[in-house]
Amino acid sequence: MPVRVRLLALGEVPPRLAEAVLGRLPPPYLGGEAGRLDVSLERCYDRQRAQVDAACLIEQVAAPEPGWVAMGLTGVDLFMPALTYVFGISAIGGRRGIVSWFRLRPEESGPAAGPVLARRVTTEVVHELGHAVGLVHCVVPDCAMHRSLWPEGVDLKRGEYCPTCLASLATLLG
Numbered sequence: 001m002p003v004r005v006r007l008l009a010l011g012e013v014p015p016r017l018a019e020a021v022l023g024r025l026p027p028p029y030l031g032g033e034a035g036r037l038d039v040s041l042e043r044c045y046d047r048q049r050a051q052v053d054a055a056c057l058i059e060q061v062a063a064p065e066p067g068w069v070a071m072g073l074t075g076v077d078l079f080m081p082a083l084t085y086v087f088g089i090s091a092i093g094g095r096r097g098i099v100s101w102f103r104l105r106p107e108e109s110g111p112a113a114g115p116v117l118a119r120r121v122t123t124e125v126v127h128e129l130g131h132a133v134g135l136v137h138c139v140v141p142d143c144a145m146h147r148s149l150w151p152e153g154v155d156l157k158r159g160e161y162c163p164t165c166l167a168s169l170a171t172l173l174g
Contacts (some may be wrong), residue, residue: 001028001031001067001068001095001173001174002028002030003026003028003029003030003067003068003069003129003133003173004020004029004030004031004032004067004068004069005025005029005030005069005071005129006032006033006035006064006068006069006070006071006127007022007032007033007034007035007070007071007072007073008034008035008036008037008070008071008072008073009022009034009035009036009037009044009059009070009072009073009074010037010039010041010057010073010074010076010098011041011074011075011076012075013073013075013093014075014101014114014117017073017101017117017118017121018034018073019034019060020039020118020122021073021118021121021122021125022034024118024119024122024159025101025122025125025129026126026144026159026160026161027168027169029069029104029114029126029129032068036078037060037061039057039060039061039072039074040060041057041076042085043056044056044057044060046079048109049079050077051076051077051078051079051085052074052076052077052078052079053078053079053080054078054079054080054086054089054098054100055080055090057072057089057096057098058072058073058089058090058091058096058097059080059163061097061098062096063091063094063096064093064096065094068095068134068156069095069096069097069127069129069132070095070096071095071096071097071098071099071128071129071132072096072098072099073098073099073100073121074098074099074100074101074102074124075100075101075102076102077100077102077103078098078102081162085090085101085102086101087099087100087102087104087127087144087148087154088100088124088125088127088128089128089134090128090129090131090132091131092131092132092134092136093124093132093134093172095132095133096132097128097129097132098128098132099121099124099125099128100117101117101121102155103151104117104124104151105118105151106120106151107119119155120154120155122150122159123144123154123157123158123159124148124154126144126147126159126160126161127144127148127157130144130145130161130165130169132169133163133169133170133172133173134168134172135161135168135169135172138161138162138164138165140162140164140165141156141157142156142157142158142162143157143158143161143162143164143165144157144158144159144160144161144165145161145162145165146157
């Protein structure tokens, strides 16, 4: 069953980033649409950590209609209580998630930085989409569902699923 993706800007998004991500999504994602979602970052902001609580923020993203997944894109630094930071979060099987590019930005600036950021964000969106439709972490190092703890780890992954995750996805989606 194909899935459409609604990428929702939570704040300012770099020009053309949402379109670049939508254009690179692998099957079973059929593209979708970019939009905007007004959220309260202040409500989720932890002053001691100077970060935004990812679990609090995802609660502001409503589950979409059947056949869609809602994925927020943000530039804020996300954390979960047991982790220093996260690139994103999804409700497993809940058809919604969030990806932050805050820690995915390349260290170098210049013309090459845009494509590197777009590739990293796309890979993490594919990862969080997988969780949102019910996939768990994968042991295959270059699978999009492999856990990444640093930006360079994201660079080692493909922006698509391994055969085992694809088979699980087919079962989950019916």
